[in-house]
Amino acid sequence: MNILITGASRGIGAAIARQLAAPGRRVVVNYLQNQGAAEAVAADVRERGADAIVVQGDVRSEADLTRLAASVDGVDVLVHNAAIGVLKPWDQIRTSQWDLTMESSLRPFWLLTRLCRFNDGASVIGLSSMGSRQHVPGYAAMGAAKAGLEALTRQLAVDMAPRVRVNTVCGGVIRTDALRYFPDGGAQMVGLAEKLTPLGRCGEPDDIAKIVDLLVDPRAYWLTGQVLVADGGMSLR
Numbered sequence: 001m002n003i004l005i006t007g008a009s010r011g012i013g014a015a016i017a018r019q020l021a022a023p024g025r026r027v028v029v030n031y032l033q034n035q036g037a038a039e040a041v042a043a044d045v046r047e048r049g050a051d052a053i054v055v056q057g058d059v060r061s062e063a064d065l066t067r068l069a070a071s072v073d074g075v076d077v078l079v080h081n082a083a084i085g086v087l088k089p090w091d092q093i094r095t096s097q098w099d100l101t102m103e104s105s106l107r108p109f110w111l112l113t114r115l116c117r118f119n120d121g122a123s124v125i126g127l128s129s130m131g132s133r134q135h136v137p138g139y140a141a142m143g144a145a146k147a148g149l150e151a152l153t154r155q156l157a158v159d160m161a162p163r164v165r166v167n168t169v170c171g172g173v174i175r176t177d178a179l180r181y182f183p184d185g186g187a188q189m190v191g192l193a194e195k196l197t198p199l200g201r202c203g204e205p206d207d208i209a210k211i212v213d214l215l216v217d218p219r220a221y222w223l224t225g226q227v228l229v230a231d232g233g234m235s236l237r
Contacts, residue, residue: 002072003216004028004116006059006108007082009038011176012127015205016079017041019213023049028071030055030082059108060084060100069115076119077216080109080149081127083142090140098141105145106152113156118164123216126153126168127208128227130235133170146170150227157225165224169211172231174203198233207232 003020007013009031017027018041027045029052031038042052055071057064059082069075085101086093109126118124131139132146150168157166173193193202211230214220229235 001025001076002028002074002119003077003079004030004068004072004075004112005079005081006030006068006112007032009034009041012171012174012205012208013079013081014041015209016081016212017052018044018048019206019209020077020216021045021048021050021052026051026053026072028053028055028068030057030059030068032056032058032082060103062111065108065111066115069112069117073117074119075116076122078112078116078118078122078124079127079212080112080125082108083127083145085142085145087138087142088140089138093141101141101145102148105142106148109149110152110156113160113164113166118160120163121218121221122164124156124160124164124166125212125215126150126166128168128170130170130172130229130231134235153227154225161224165215165221167215167223167225168227169208169215170227170229170231171208172197172203172229172234174205174208176205193232193234196234196237197231198236201232203230203232 008017008029029038029042038054042054045052057068084104086097126149128146131143153168173189190202
């Protein structure tokens with residue numbers, strides 16, 4: 001099984017790489033800048049009995065995505081996790097920042113489905129967040145990109161069937177380095193999540209990785225075109 005994960009050097013992407021690592025599998029660890037972190041994830045993957053390939057590439061570059069897609073003979077699992085975006089009020093976002101957000105999150109999800117050669121029974125999984133469906137301060141650009149990714153999930157699930165299934169995991173507040181870009185380092189968001197989440201805590205990268213693992217399992221075959229909300233029940237409040 002060949003597994004390709006964008007943005008796999010840290011956070012949720014790294015957790016997914018470790019979770020999916022198993023004997024007989026090959027995991028492609030994509031990274032943008034931090035080769036050392038990517039190599040560390042690859043080492044963890046190998047310790048779990050899987051093969052690992054480290055591929056540097058900017059998901060905004062079609063040439064880099066083409067090279068990434070060609071790193072394995074055929075793709076069984078594609079997880080698009082990479083995302084770079086701007087966190088600003090809607091009226092302070094520059095056009096270049098808006099484009100950066102779309103080009104790193106939404107466009108690669110579409111483009112990789114064209115560039116990868118998928119094996120029969122393959123699974124494509126996107127990563128979204130609750131800002132796609134509810135207000136988060138400063139999240140206008142990223143929320144729009146993630147909402148687009150969810151809409152594209154439904155389109156691709158029909159267009160790529162029956163050979164490929166397409167689903168997206170929509171996470172709640174997850175404790176990653178990305179929180180530092182929010183006001184007060186995300187402390188207010190984490191506190192709110194801990195208070196409102198019925199399951200009693202903030203989310204961790206492993207929580208999302210395990211949901212991705214469930215979607216990869218052949219027993220999830222009848223799931224396609226779905227956006228699975230994984231937030232410990234926080235959105236119910």
